[in-house]
Amino acid sequence: MIFFPEIYIFKYQNIYYLCVPFIKLTDMNLLKYAEQQLIVKTNVPDFKAGDTLTVNYKIKEGDKERVQQFTGVVIQIHGDGNVKTFTVRKISNGVGVERIFPLYSPFIESIKVEKKGEVRRAKLFYLRGAIGKKAKIDELKDGIENGLSAESDLPTASHTTSEKKGKTSAGKPELVEK
Secondary structure: OOOOOOOEEEEEOOEEEEEOOOOOOOHHHHHHHHHHHHOOOOOOOOOOOOOEEEEEEEEEEOOEEEEEEEEEEEEEEEOOHHHOEEEEEEEEOOEEEEEEEEOOOOOEEEEEEEEOEOOOOOOOHHHHOOOHHHHOOOEOOOOOOOOOOHHHHOOOHHHOHHHOOOEOOOOOEOOOOO
């Protein structure tokens, strides 16, 4: 599976030898290269911990195959490359259910990001013990997605403290020399 750009074949005493130029590769680099060649799926959406996802997963039952939806919050993303996994948690009938999905599994039909969550951690294991409002994750409010223009969010020169008629950003009067 590994491709070397230059391979030399030479004959010595009626025996053919295959010669590969010396390339210093460690075992880890070789494994990462092999994993990158095996990744087939590239239509995976961009998501992180705290996002709510719907994962359509193919399940075989005997000779039949069906698609099962699993909607929940991503509590962690683990691994790298071909072996990357993500854990999705949902509450079903008052019981927390977690499922670990391999990201590049052929059984995943589709992944849809329902909403983006605003969290400060990469691993949300605290959700396991939280109930009620403590288990709620705030939705990320992005001005561009909500219909506001990108220019309205940026500070402009007209909003400097000197032009606010003697008031600072804290609302206290400012000394203005004339």
